[in-house]
Amino acid sequence: xxxxxxxxxxxTHRRHHGGNDTSQEGKEAEIIKPGxxxxxxxxxxxxxxxxxxxxxxxxxxxxxxxxxxxxxTRYFENPFPEYYGQPVGDSGIAYLEDAPGLLRKVYHYYSxxxxxxxHADIYTGLAGVAYSCMRIAQTRNIAETDREMAVGLGxxxxxxxxxxxxxxxxxxxxxxxxxxVVGALFYHATGEVEKAEQCLLTFADFCKNVDSIKHHxxxxxxxxxGRAGYLAGLLELWKVFPNHEILKSIDVKAIVEAIIxxxxxxxxxxxxxxxxxLYFYHFDSDYLGHAHGAxxxxxxxxxxxxxxxxxxxxxxxxxxxxxxxxxxxxKSGNFPPVFGEKRLDPHDELVHWCHGAPGVIxxxxxxxxVYKDKKYLDVCELSADCIWxxxxxxxxxxxxxxxxxxxxxxxxxYRLTGQAEYYYRAQSFADIMFHAKVQEKSRxxxxxxxxxxxxxxxxxFLVDLVNPEHAQFPFCDIFASF
Numbered sequence: 001x002x003x004x005x006x007x008x009x010x011x012t013h014r015r016h017h018g019g020n021d022t023s024q025e026g027k028e029a030e031i032i033k034p035g036x037x038x039x040x041x042x043x044x045x046x047x048x049x050x051x052x053x054x055x056x057x058x059x060x061x062x063x064x065x066x067x068x069x070x071x072x073t074r075y076f077e078n079p080f081p082e083y084y085g086q087p088v089g090d091s092g093i094a095y096l097e098d099a100p101g102l103l104r105k106v107y108h109y110y111s112x113x114x115x116x117x118x119h120a121d122i123y124t125g126l127a128g129v130a131y132s133c134m135r136i137a138q139t140r141n142i143a144e145t146d147r148e149m150a151v152g153l154g155x156x157x158x159x160x161x162x163x164x165x166x167x168x169x170x171x172x173x174x175x176x177x178x179x180x181v182v183g184a185l186f187y188h189a190t191g192e193v194e195k196a197e198q199c200l201l202t203f204a205d206f207c208k209n210v211d212s213i214k215h216h217x218x219x220x221x222x223x224x225x226g227r228a229g230y231l232a233g234l235l236e237l238w239k240v241f242p243n244h245e246i247l248k249s250i251d252v253k254a255i256v257e258a259i260i261x262x263x264x265x266x267x268x269x270x271x272x273x274x275x276x277x278l279y280f281y282h283f284d285s286d287y288l289g290h291a292h293g294a295x296x297x298x299x300x301x302x303x304x305x306x307x308x309x310x311x312x313x314x315x316x317x318x319x320x321x322x323x324x325x326x327x328x329x330x331k332s333g334n335f336p337p338v339f340g341e342k343r344l345d346p347h348d349e350l351v352h353w354c355h356g357a358p359g360v361i362x363x364x365x366x367x368x369x370v371y372k373d374k375k376y377l378d379v380c381e382l383s384a385d386c387i388w389x390x391x392x393x394x395x396x397x398x399x400x401x402x403x404x405x406x407x408x409x410x411x412x413x414y415r416l417t418g419q420a421e422y423y424y425r426a427q428s429f430a431d432i433m434f435h436a437k438v439q440e441k442s443r444x445x446x447x448x449x450x451x452x453x454x455x456x457x458x459x460x461f462l463v464d465l466v467n468p469e470h471a472q473f474p475f476c477d478i479f480a481s482f
Contacts, residue, residue, distance in 0.1 A: 065428070068437040072347040076392040076438060080428045083421040095430065099136055099462040100146035102455045106132075107153050109449050115160035121170070122178040122475070123224070123400075126161035128451025130154040131182045131474060132460050134189055139463040151190060158186055162199075171225025172233050173452075173475070177206040181233040188240055200246040203233065207250045211258035217284040219262045221297050226282070227259050228297040232475045235303055239480050252482070256307045259297060260314050263321070276324035277317035286339045288328060289352075290359025290476070291400065295335075298322050299363040302370050304482045322367050325360070326379055333382035334390070335360045351390045353405035353473070357383035358391060361409050365416050366478040377416075384413050388425055396445040397433045399457035399473065404433060407461055411471035412478065423468055430465055433458060 066079035106129060119125030133154030137147045161179050172178045183199035210230045213220040223229045234250060241247055263278030270286075272279050279286065280294050287293030301308065301318050308314040329335050336342065337355035353359040361383045368376035391406035399405035407429030414422035432438055445453040451460070451474060464471035472479070 065432050065435055068432070068435060068441075071394060071441055073394075074348065075351065075390050075394060076441070078389055078392055078428075080425075080432075083424045085420075086424075088420055088424045088427060093141075093466070095462040095465045096139070096141060096143070098430075099139070099459040099466075100143065100149070102459045102462070103133065103136055103146070103150060103153070106449045106456055106459075107149060110153065110157060115157065116164070118160070118164075120161035120164040120176070120179050121174045122182060123173045123452045124447035124450040124454075125179075126157040126164075127179040127182040128474075129449065129456045130158040130161065130186055132451055132456035133157070134182075134186050135460050135474075136463055138189060139466055141466070142463075154186060155190070158183060172229025173224045175225065177203055177230065178233060180206070181237060184237055185240060197246070200237065200241065200244065203237070204246050204250050206230075207234070207255070211251070211254040213258075215282075218282040219266050219280045221259050221262050221280050222282045222287070222292045223290065223296045224292060226297075227255050227262075228300045230255060231259075231300040231304065232296075235300070235477065235480050235482055236475055238482055239477070252304065253307050253310055256301065256304055256314075257311055259301065260311055260317065263297070264317065267321075272324075276321045277313075278321040287337060287355075288325060288335055288339050288360070289337055289350075289355040290362065291354035293337075293355075294321070294325055294339075295360045295363040296476070298325065299366045299476075299478065302363075302366045303478075303480060305370070306482065319367075319371065322363065326364060326367075326376070329357070329360075329379065329383070332389070333357055333379070333384070333386035335383075349390070351387060351406065352393065352395075352401040353408070354400050357386050358406045358409045361387075362412065362473070362476055362478050365412060368416070369478065380413060380416070384409060384422065384425075392429065392432065392438070394442045396442055396448070396453070397455060397458040398445055398450075398453040399461065400452040402445070402453070402458070403429050403438075404458040404461035405473070407433075408464070408471070408473045411461075411464055411468055412473070414468055415471060415479065426465060426468070430462060 068076050068079055070077035110129070115126065120127055122128040122131065133150040136142065137150040137154070162183055170176070180199040180203040184196045184203065187196035187199060207230055210227050213227055215225060218226065220226045221228055223232060234247065234252065237247055260278065263280055264273070266281060267273045267277055267279035270279055278294070278298070280297055281287070282292040288295060290296040298318055298321060308318070328339060334349055334351055334357045337350055343349045350356045351358060361380055364376050364379045364383065368380065387406050387409050391403070393402055393406065396402045397404050399408060407426045410422040410426035410429065413419070414426065448454040449456060451457045457474065460474060
């Protein structure tokens with residue numbers, strides 16, 4: 001049995017440090033969203049009001065869930081009954097309270113730490129939390145006080161993140177380019193046009209040399225620091241700023257062509273060009289999963305079909321490579337972290353968004369949308385069953401390798417198929433995330449308040465349960481196209 005490490009989102013009181021006093025006034029702004037009008041009141045009175053609540057004692061109140069009895073090294077046995085047509089609850093209304101409840105914990109935490117000592121990036125840094133705040137503020141029917149809290153906190157963290165970026169470029173998800181993508185999205189939502197435009201310009205400037213990226217022990221194409229990450233950022237911006245002149249100035253073809261060339265080069269080196277014309281590596285490993293592997297890269301390429309048509313043979317190479325990758329799944333529907341890897345213990349396999357079916361399912365679903373071939377939907381359904389069985393992870397509630405991230409797969413399947421079974425499964429994962437036994441027997445994430453590892457990402461999952469027809473895993477939207 002694995003060592004029992006608990007995750008609880010409490011913290012000791014520390015002194016305020018210079019530069020992050022929540023009493024500083026923020027500029028008034030409105031969230032631009034139909035039916036959502038909000039004034040930012042991030043001042044002394046707001047800070048004092050939130051501090052009057054003892055947030056360290058506030059606990060998520062779970063809805064009734066079956067008792068969790070069995071757990072393995074990596075996951076809990078799923079205690080929920082299979083779906084048989086029963087009502088799936090309140091259409092997510094209860095999660096309108098749960099998500100801001102998590103955000104209040106995040107708010108309290110960042111009120112007591114030195115923001116200048118925090119990472120700025122999307123993955124575990126300030127920009128990722130600001131993104132979560134934006135998503136919460138844009139949720140329909142959210143309480144006005146919660147919307148104000150989200151925008152006030154998001155602005156404060158984003159401003160600190162933008163100051164910290166400098167000229168450093170470590171890639172999209174873990175570096176400055178992603179911070180400016182979040183900046184553009186956030187400031188557009190609050191109606192601060194000039195700030196949004198400046199963030200767009202800076203991101204476009206970062207994109208100028210993406211085609212020539214070189215990373216040690218990497219083909220330079222994955223999500224975190226490679227070319228596909230820049231495409232993910234661009235795609236997210238294109239949804240909000242379609243045909244914007246700044247975005248149109250980015251040489252998207254050069255980026256896509258560089259990925260195709262890189263994949264072909266490594267495939268040839270590995271003598272796989274006949275079965276997988278595109279092949280990639282990172283950290284000297286032929287990763288398959290979504291964080292560092294081929295599945296995310298191929299998914300992003302499928303989101304840029306008009307560009308692919310300008311590159312000879314690209315569409316054919318992508319489809320062939322997708323089919324090769326899909327052939328890697330085992331009989332349960334899971335995928336190995338690395339091409340060709342086999343794990344003898346079925347309880348030891350990785351069923352994470354970063355490594356395994358919960359991430360690869362996005363690429364397969366995108367392939368189904370593009371090619372209309374039922375074989376891809378069949379794989380999605382098999383993978384979803386695997387996630388239902390082994391996806392209640394003991395690594396916390398995050399979206400990279402946690403319960404919320406695995407629950408997102410069901411929301412995507414719900415959007416893809418319209419089947420209530422998948423919404424039921426997503427709700428089940430949400431309801432058990434903060435169950436006492438699950439918390440007691442789970443590990444504490446390294447960054448428990450962040451977007452990808454912590455409760456900021458969990459909050460995104462919860463608000464997407466409120467509006468599942470528009471649910472999207474952060475920066476991994478298969479329903480968007482360039």
